[in-house]
Amino acid sequence: MKPRKIGEILTKNVDPSAIDDVWERLDSARKQRHQKRLGRWAFAFVALAALTAFVMVSYRSKSSHEIEMAGALQLASGEVLPTLFGGEDEALAAFDDGSRVVLERASALVPNTNGGGTISFELRRGGATFDIVPHGPRAWVIDAGIAQVAVLGTKFHVVRGANFVHVDVERGVVRVSGATLPVGGRTLTAGQSVDVREERASDVDPDDEVKTLDAPDAASNDALEHADAGNAALDARRTTHASRVTNETTSWKPLAEKGDFGGAYDVLGAKGVASETNRAETTADLLRLADVARLSGHPGDAVAPLERLLAQHRNDANASIAAFTLGKIRQDALGAPGAAAKDFETAIALGVPAALREDAFARRVEAYSKAGQASSARAARAAYEAEFPAGRYRDHVEEWAP
Amino acid sequence: MLLLTVSPALSRAATDPGEDARTILAIRAGDRAAEERLYRKYAPSLLRTATRLLRSTDDARDILQDTFIRAFERIGELNDPDAVAGWLRAICVRLVYRRFRQRKLLKVFGLDRTEEDAQLERLAAFDVGPDVRAELALLDRALDTLPAEEKVAWVLRHVEGLSLEEAALATGRSLATLKRRLSAAESAVARFSGGAS
Numbered sequence: 001m002k003p004r005k006i007g008e009i010l011t012k013n014v015d016p017s018a019i020d021d022v023w024e025r026l027d028s029a030r031k032q033r034h035q036k037r038l039g040r041w042a043f044a045f046v047a048l049a050a051l052t053a054f055v056m057v058s059y060r061s062k063s064s065h066e067i068e069m070a071g072a073l074q075l076a077s078g079e080v081l082p083t084l085f086g087g088e089d090e091a092l093a094a095f096d097d098g099s100r101v102v103l104e105r106a107s108a109l110v111p112n113t114n115g116g117g118t119i120s121f122e123l124r125r126g127g128a129t130f131d132i133v134p135h136g137p138r139a140w141v142i143d144a145g146i147a148q149v150a151v152l153g154t155k156f157h158v159v160r161g162a163n164f165v166h167v168d169v170e171r172g173v174v175r176v177s178g179a180t181l182p183v184g185g186r187t188l189t190a191g192q193s194v195d196v197r198e199e200r201a202s203d204v205d206p207d208d209e210v211k212t213l214d215a216p217d218a219a220s221n222d223a224l225e226h227a228d229a230g231n232a233a234l235d236a237r238r239t240t241h242a243s244r245v246t247n248e249t250t251s252w253k254p255l256a257e258k259g260d261f262g263g264a265y266d267v268l269g270a271k272g273v274a275s276e277t278n279r280a281e282t283t284a285d286l287l288r289l290a291d292v293a294r295l296s297g298h299p300g301d302a303v304a305p306l307e308r309l310l311a312q313h314r315n316d317a318n319a320s321i322a323a324f325t326l327g328k329i330r331q332d333a334l335g336a337p338g339a340a341a342k343d344f345e346t347a348i349a350l351g352v353p354a355a356l357r358e359d360a361f362a363r364r365v366e367a368y369s370k371a372g373q374a375s376s377a378r379a380a381r382a383a384y385e386a387e388f389p390a391g392r393y394r395d396h397v398e399e400w401a402p
Numbered sequence: 403m404l405l406l407t408v409s410p411a412l413s414r415a416a417t418d419p420g421e422d423a424r425t426i427l428a429i430r431a432g433d434r435a436a437e438e439r440l441y442r443k444y445a446p447s448l449l450r451t452a453t454r455l456l457r458s459t460d461d462a463r464d465i466l467q468d469t470f471i472r473a474f475e476r477i478g479e480l481n482d483p484d485a486v487a488g489w490l491r492a493i494c495v496r497l498v499y500r501r502f503r504q505r506k507l508l509k510v511f512g513l514d515r516t517e518e519d520a521q522l523e524r525l526a527a528f529d530v531g532p533d534v535r536a537e538l539a540l541l542d543r544a545l546d547t548l549p550a551e552e553k554v555a556w557v558l559r560h561v562e563g564l565s566l567e568e569a570a571l572a573t574g575r576s577l578a579t580l581k582r583r584l585s586a587a588e589s590a591v592a593r594f595s596g597g598a599s
Binding site: 005006007009010011012014015018019021022023025026029030033 | 438441442445446449450453454459463466467470471474475522525526527528530534538541560561562563
């Protein structure tokens, strides 16, 4: 049998219906392919946009997310955080998140809140340099009595003296708040520093107060060598002190300075706030009384000291802050937006500090809007937009004064 | 004794040398009828080639459709309109390669549902005797053992009857590569045929 080529023995016929079918569906297949391509591009674009958004949101929320997840801070060795002391020389403490603290000689650093994404220390005496890992999982707060330092990640130095606190920043940003600082505190960046000094009222001997409450004597220094015993000793002294006090003017201020506004209001009561308002000689006292009232949950009682400050110390540097605070109270707590709008007008006219300026402009729009004064609200919106063309409340003011 | 030979050179229909060039120019000008002329002229041979390579009539139809979709999309890239036959075949073979890769991937996951209904044995002409069909079946089994690249080279050369140059052009490989793959495929087929017989 003669060999045959493979191609010759295979059928050359193809199904004509297959040729027709493919031709007939070719047009729709081309359109589908075109749409699929567009879809792919659209998908790629959306995916890229989503990825970009995710990365940005993740980056921005990283700190707060980690704060939620963070547990208690421990020493790098894994031990529970003890009270830290600087002995004869400097002492170094390293933590499990990579942060470090160098305690100066004879300093004492007591951990307070430790968990839930926050670690707070009380610097009872001396000085310490904090080197906190940036973008770490916890918010750090250092309480130095008359000043508090809040920070997320940075390197800074805090010294607590008998009646002053000094804070200087080497790297990053911290926010220092204290009785003698503007409402909302003061932000320090690298190279900046602040000294917070205790104010002295004429009828109080602040040195006694500081000595008694904040500057442990030799005996209490010994007590601090053992944290629990030290804390108990201080608490006992505070109790003794409180029971000793008979004059409210000598008891509410230290509590307020320590941030115990509830305790200070318990001592004063509404009548006490009113009488202290009449007796107050400095704007700082009036602001502090207002803080005691509003931060203890009695915002209505804060109106009188702020109004007096505005009436009698209008040229004082604190007047604009008082007006702003008054506006906030009337707007947020007392449901009096019309009066609040006037307060914000006053605050702006008196030259509210830069840190509060945008808030004052925006709140003025909101207050006029809620008071039903549409034309004033629109004028206030125009002023806001002119002053802060890329402001963070831009969307809100558009809503309040369309 | 082998009843089949694998020598090349199947005759191809002679065409008017200027016909394809005119059709291509008309297509580029947006002439829908010219598109259909080109399709009707080359679709049968491309469908046949795709069927013989893939051994699946369904897959072959898909490949034919995709070949012309791509061809019409890229008709502007065709430098020599008279070479349209080889150009279309090259597109078709590239899509066949892609289908082989898809099948391989699906096979890895146990998802390959390809129905091979067009092996050489089944494509035999009506008058082919059972002994030749048996040899074609043997060839089918031999081709099953080959990698896709070698299988395609062998089928283009010995079933489609392309010259070495035409097969190299269709596969997008150099002549030397084509020859190497062809040689490997021929050796494997010969071993298989000899072992089986």
